[in-house]
């Protein structure tokens with residue numbers, strides 16, 4: 383699946399450089415696990431754009447930030 387996506391769109395969707403990773407357009411959560419292998423939910427990205435997008439996706443997903451906050455609070459309590 384990953385190779386197929388890269389073969390069909392070898393360039394990064396965001397910056398046009400050669401793509402190296404396949405990204406889920408809609409981030410996969412427990413609610414949309416079925417989209418994990420959906421071709422229409424995949425796009426080619428280069429490493430750099432993928433990293434930026436992943437960070438943005440996590441920023442939007444409040445569950446991730448809350449998890450992160452909880453971890454940081456726990457760590458600060460343990461110090």
Ligand SMILES: [Zn+2]
Pocket residue numbers: 394395396397398399427428429430431432
């Ligand atoms: Zn890129």
